[in-house]
Amino acid sequence: MGTSGEISNSIFKGTLEPIGQLRGASNGSLLCKDSSESLFVYKPIAGERPLWDFPDNTLSGREVAAANLDVMLDWNLVPPTRWISDGPVGPGMVQKWIEEIDELRPVNIFETDRVPTGWLSILDAVDQTGRPVTLAHEDNEALMRMALFDAIVNNADRKAGHILADENGRIFAIDHGVCFNEEPKLRTVLWGWVDKPIWEPHLTSLRQLQGTLGDYHDQIDTFLSRAESRELRQRIQGLLETESFPRPSDDWPSIPWPVF
Numbered sequence: 524m525g526t527s528g529e530i531s532n533s534i535f536k537g538t539l540e541p542i543g544q545l546r547g548a549s550n551g552s553l554l555c556k557d558s559s560e561s562l563f564v565y566k567p568i569a570g571e572r573p574l575w576d577f578p579d580n581t582l583s584g585r586e587v588a589a590a591n592l593d594v595m596l597d598w599n600l601v602p603p604t605r606w607i608s609d610g611p612v613g614p615g616m617v618q619k620w621i622e623e624i625d626e627l628r629p630v631n632i633f634e635t636d637r638v639p640t641g642w643l644s645i646l647d648a649v650d651q652t653g654r655p656v657t658l659a660h661e662d663n664e665a666l667m668r669m670a671l672f673d674a675i676v677n678n679a680d681r682k683a684g685h686i687l688a689d690e691n692g693r694i695f696a697i698d699h700g701v702c703f704n705e706e707p708k709l710r711t712v713l714w715g716w717v718d719k720p721i722w723e724p725h726l727t728s729l730r731q732l733q734g735t736l737g738d739y740h741d742q743i744d745t746f747l748s749r750a751e752s753r754e755l756r757q758r759i760q761g762l763l764e765t766e767s768f769p770r771p772s773d774d775w776p777s778i779p780w781p782v783f
Contacts, residue, residue, distance in 0.1 A: 534603040534619060535563055541611050550582060550700065554620065555611070566700070567615035574701070576708075582700035583616040584746035589676050589699035590618070591742040595735050596728050598668050600696040621695050627688035630660040630712050632782075643715030646778060658683075658782060660715055665694040670713035671725055674769050675732075675758055676702040681711035684783045705750040707772060710779045716768040726766060733759050 537558030545552040551570020555563045566583045573579050583606075590604030604618040635655040638644055646658040660666055666686070673681050679701040687695045701708075721729075736743065736756060744752045762769075771777030 534605050539611055562620035564618045564620055565610055567610055567612045569613045585702050586616045586699045588743050588746040589702050595732055600669055600672055602695050621687045621689055623687040624690050627692050629688055629694055630683035630686055632656050632658055645714050666713055667716055669696050670716055673711050677704055677708055678702045679708035679710050680779050682779045683712050703747050703751045705754045717770045719768050721766050729759055729763055
């Protein structure tokens with residue numbers, strides 16, 4: 524992985540000290556602290572499992588590219604994230620730890636007749652007892668931006684568990700290791716705005732992003748193949764042309780599994 528896409532200012536103080544491994548993570552992810560006792564997630568290249576549809580040793584770089592793109596959009600969805608070349612077990616990405624508040628979770632499953640007002644129903648199903656249930660998410664601008672962000676980066680795995688709410692109710696997007704594939708792979712729980720018009724302020728952000736990216740931008744393209752960089756720009760252009768949110772494809776599963 525090259526280093527020209529690094530952001531020079533660090534998000535942690537001193538050095539990172541691993542204090543535990545995150546259980547349930549599909550790749551090797553370590554919880555670390557810095558000299559100020561602040562917590563971070565560290566995902567080294569060395570901990571990545573090979574995937575059939577993504578090049579080896581690229582997932583942590585994709586996380587950084589997604590975070591950098593979020594900074595360019597000024598949408599403040601992704602926690603502060605940096606590429607480091609000298610992590611505790613080698614190069615990888617570091618991201619500020621977000622303490623999730625389960626009670627404020629913006630995506631959830633409800634009995635079908637009890638979906639709260641102000642929530643958008645996405646999928647009806649039955650649970651293990653045969654009870655009708657509905658997957659739904661809140662109808663708010665932060666999630667709307669996240670749905671658009673996922674369409675831009677071609678997120679193949681926007682699970683409900685990859686959307687966090689902190690103690691102040693601020694919503695964060697995490698786990699972007701399987702983004703930016705050159706093939707369409709959008710899988711998400713945020714389908715509440717299918718075919719709806721993209722708000723003009725968000726279209727303005729896309730136009731500005733298009734100009735900022737140009738033909739090459741080292742904070743993004745360092746971490747992608749040429750084909751992936753090309754498709755990123757074509758997705759942005761496509762959204763600007765349709766001015767509407769995409770709809771699920773019939774060619775692949777549109778909701779990741781498991782949902783949480």
